[in-house]
Amino acid sequence: MVDVPMIKTYINCYSNNTETLDALVEKLMGRDSFRGISPTDPFCGKEHLRY
Numbered sequence: 001m002v003d004v005p006m007i008k009t010y011i012n013c014y015s016n017n018t019e020t021l022d023a024l025v026e027k028l029m030g031r032d033s034f035r036g037i038s039p040t041d042p043f044c045g046k047e048h049l050r051y
Contacts, residue, residue, distance in 0.1 A: 006049070010042065 013020045026032040043049040 011024065013024050023032070027034050
């Protein structure tokens, strides 16, 4: 099953502790950059979802 495959942006913090949420706010405000590699396939193995 593929949930909301056409969503443009999804941010999963994998945690809801204060430090993680503070880091997310810093990134959303543009004071830090998003970096790293997703541990899951955000495109659900479907090539057409990459565009």
